[in-house]
């Protein structure tokens with residue numbers, strides 16, 4: 001069994017490095033130009049935040065409508081830290097992202113404890129209000145640059161950094177979900193009363209899952225600041241939270257790979273629809289309606305897409321054909 | 325020594341007194357039936373025992389511990405397992421995962437160990453994988469381990485829910501109308517399963533049943549409630565000839 005695990009790890013690491021090498025090469029030879037490179041980086045940030053929302057909503061089953069707020073907290077914390085200190089690039093980057101995540105996690109705890117102790121969808125309302133409060137606070141606090149935005153953030157995030165940050169976040173989420181802690185979280189979404197009746201401390205796991213989700217959203221926000229070099233409170237509005245929600249619903253509640261695919265798709269579609277903002281909303285509404293009619297569980301439902309399994313299936317098929 | 329003891333517990337919902345002055349004691353390796361017409365307050369009693377509701381009156385003792393006000397998961401840790409009148413499985417999860425979730429409290433590896441796939445993670449996960457499959461094997465369900473629990477036939481869903489409750493290693497098992505919705509064949513199998521559980525797991529069982537004939541066969545002791553009050557208690561023979569009981573059942 002251990003051998004199988006190790007070979008699984010090796011396959012995954014190989015796949016991750018191969019994809020990285022290919023995309024990196026395409027960027028180097030300008031097949032992927034600066035414009036598309038930028039979209040890819042944004043897509044990476046979308047993946048991180050949407051995956052974190054999937055943990056709270058898809059796996060834990062709690063309606064969370066303020067992830068842009070957690071992102072904003074992470075973004076401003078990380079940026080202000082990096083502006084204030086003078087350390088080597090990667091120290092500032094890693095410490096900034098972790099600080100941003102921690103700060104978002106603390107806010108997650110503060111709103112999660114009262115809202116999640118109750119059964120029902122209180123969290124949806126609370127997080128919605130929370131997102132708006134954060135945005136308004138950022139506009140008015142003395143150290144955030146207000147409406148003019150926070151400028152002078154160092155650019156620490158490029159394709160390489162975001163790629164490996166996505167890898168770390170996704171690997172973390174997979175490992176977390178496929179453990180006793182992840183099963184506890186899944187059981188709460190399935191049936192909270194039954195979960196409690198077999199010994200799951202449901203309040204603890206609801207708050208824990210939500211705080212982890214907020215932490216990761218904060219990290220994603222931090223990365224956004226380190227890429228854009230400027231932060232504008234207006235960016236972190238309700239529509240931004242809704243975009244992540246749409247990604248989660250599109251990809252499938254409870255499918256991380258579904259989230260990755262949907263985030264990539266939406267990042268590109270978003271860019272093309274950018275010039276016609278009203279059309280963007282119409283497009284979102286239409287996709288959701290079409291999805292609800294034809295594929296209410298999202299692209300992948302709760303399944304996970306696996307390149308390795310796909311390849312194995314192909315090789316098995318050919319083997320059987322050879323045997324014939 | 326008694327496993328469970330309640331002292332004059334009662335439950336009021338707003339103005340409605342669902343249960344009043346209910347006292348019962350259950351000892352080791354007993355099979356006790358709790359019967360009464362629909363709406364008599366049987367499920368409410370289970371909910372008070374398991375911490376879903378905090379009794380508005382009286383005391384619930386598990387062994388020496390007063391459990392009033394404790395959360396359901398804490399009461400599970402003290403050795404009380406249950407099933408529900410309307411089956412509550414983790415429908416979207418596999419049969420095996422349903423059981424594994426109930427072994428949660430037997431594991432102690434941290435999030436860090438989970439994320440870095442440490443030694444303790446592998447050791448404990450392997451242990452519960454084996455234990456969960458063994459448990460399913462005892463109920464002839466090992467072949468269903470990978471199936472989605474909602475895809476099981478009804479009788480097996482009931483069995484899985486009992487199996488899941490047993491995974492929490494209870495000293496006392498509460499079964500809420502386990503035969504509800506079953507056909508005669510399934511009911512017969514269920515009775516055999518309950519007898520087997522007593523033998524194998526050495527648990528006491530408190531069994532709610534709406535249908536009187538069913539409990540008469542297997543319980544040593546039966547408690548009857550009507551309108552939230554205990555109206556009779558005794559052996560099946562005593563209950564059968566009790567006039568109040570006959571009245572309560574005829575009256576419905």
Ligand SMILES: Nc1ncnc2c1ncn2[C@@H]1O[C@H](COP(=O)(O)OP(=O)(O)O)[C@@H](O)[C@H]1O
Pocket residue numbers: 337340342360361362363364365366367368369
């Ligand atoms: N959460 C609740 N809120 C209000 N009334 C309740 C609640 N739970 C049960 N009841 C009432 O308590 C009475 C007993 O119900 P229950 O214990 O479910 O009966 P049984 O299980 O014997 O059929 C019923 O009249 C029911 O409507």
Ligand SMILES: [Mg+2]
Pocket residue numbers: 366367368409
């Ligand atoms: Mg009932």
